[in-house]
Amino acid sequence: MIADQSLLRTGPGALSPGSAVFACRPDQTRGRLKPEPESPTRSVFQRDRDRILHSGAFRKLKYKTQVFVYHEGDYYRTRLTHSLEVAQIARSVSRTLGLNEDLAEAVALAHDLGHTCFGHAGEEALNEAMRPYGGFSHNDQTLRILTRLERRYAEFDGLNLTWETLEGVVKHNGPLLPELPGHRLPTTIREFQEVWDLELGTNPGMEAQVAALADDIAYNNHDIDDGVRAGLFTLDEIAELPPLDGIIAGLRDRYPGLDHTRMIHETIRRMIDLMVTDLIAETRRRIAEVDPRSAAEVRSAPRALVAFGDGMREHDRVLRGFLKQRMYRHYKVNRVTSKTRRVVSELFGLFMAEPECLPTEWQVDLAAMGASDDTSRARLVADYIAGMTDRFALAEYERMFDMESKT
Structure with missing residues (x-):
């Protein structure tokens, strides 16, 4: 049994922060x-949070796609609104x-x-274009931004965040496998690990584990919201999925004739509450089973301590499958993603062939690293394209490929 029974108290504010x-x-x-x-x-974690915000x-992120490209509607999520929603849940x-709220945030x-x-x-x-040069992953790119690409401070590149924040960002989805035959760590993570050991084979701290599950909660529920609003599926269709079936049936009994917009919002807020409640309980x-006495014991635990219960994990799996088929693979979404893949691929090919x-400012960086090095050039081109917002990428594509466009 856990020694500190206060850890088992329920209700909001059961423990003071940290x-x-x-x-x-x-x-x-x-x-x-x-x-x-x-x-x-x-505190050091408050300062990390503030540096990220600034x-x-x-x-x-305001103009980077979540599912819908930014110009498709003002009410759809972007990476910025998604990140803010994840932070609120975390x-x-x-x-x-x-736990430490500032670190989780x-x-x-x-x-x-x-x-x-x-x-x-x-x-x-971008990953396909970068395949000959080590590939591309957004998690690796996040570490590049935090440790290299942000250039705001006089004494260092990046944001010089604490070990705990960097570890949490890199490992928030769990431990990273060691390098094995046929498996290599992403480039930046591998190089940074040689400078500062993030203990990649262990669990992240509990704050990072919370952030990872908050991401899942926000992602799934708000994609339901956006999908219904976009007309990709209906409330009646998601009402067949547990536990949404019980939520929607209960709302219809309690609020007969409730308008569509309010029904969507009430459904989503109840689903989020249900998932958060399940997450906290599990x-x-x-925690009671493992009884960790420090953050170090969390990292060395045999499995993650922040998790959904078995029933909610199954509900989450079914919901992800529904969204994959009815939203992420919807022909309207596929048409847009087909266009956007070509934008990224063709911009990458052009800048690799004609870095001039x-x-x-990017040519200056390229000259400093050696223009004859294809891998370095590819990584710089990937940095340039990955940093583009949706609207800038579309404008850059027009500038580079439309003869009528002004440069």
Whole structure:
């Protein structure tokens, strides 16, 4: 049994923020790669969160696709609104479990910084183009942004975040396999690991685990919201999926004649609440089973401690399958993603063949790393394209391929 029975209390605010013995504590941080004086008014994790919020990469998420390209409608999610929703859920769950809210929020806000324009379609196209040069993954690109590409500070590249935040971002979906025959770590993660050991084979801290599940909760539920609003499927169709069947039936009994917009919102908020409640209950059960006494014991635990129960995991699997078939593979979405893949592929091919077409500041960087190195050039071109917003990528494509366009 767990020694501290207060960990099993239920209800909002069951533990004060950061009070659990297994929470990551700012006064026990492993520090920053480049030591610097800390703020007298903010903890190290608050400072990490603020640096992420003020970064250029975070602002650009406003015009990066979640599922729908930005110009398709003002009410659909973007990477920015998604990241804010993930942070809200992660913060609330962390508070209830007595974890460090600031660290959970920092990981949640940073977790999608490395996504390309045009969502997963853009990432798939860029990964295919980069296959001869080590491939591309948004998680690896996030670490590149946080440690190299953000250039705001006089004394270092990147944001110089704490070990705990970087570890949480890199491992928020779980441990990374060691390099094996036929399997290599992504380029930036592998190179950074040689400089600063993120203990890739262990669990992340609980705050990062919370951020990962908050991502799943926000992603699935808000894709349902966007999918219904876009007319890709109806409320009646999702009403056949448990536990949405019970939620929607209950709403129709309680609020007969409720208008469509309110019905969607009430459905989504209840589904989020159900998933969060299940997550907290299962996590508390696992905490009681393992009884971790420190963040280090969380990392060495035999499995993740933050999780859904078996029933909710099955519901989540069914819901993901429905969304894959009815939304992500819908012909209207496929038509747009087909176009956007071509945009990314053709821009990559052009800039690789004619790097002199890159903006001046990127040509300066290319010259500094050696223009004759194909792999370095490919990585720089990938950085340029991955950093584009949807609208900038479309405009750049027009500038490069439309003879009538002004450069």
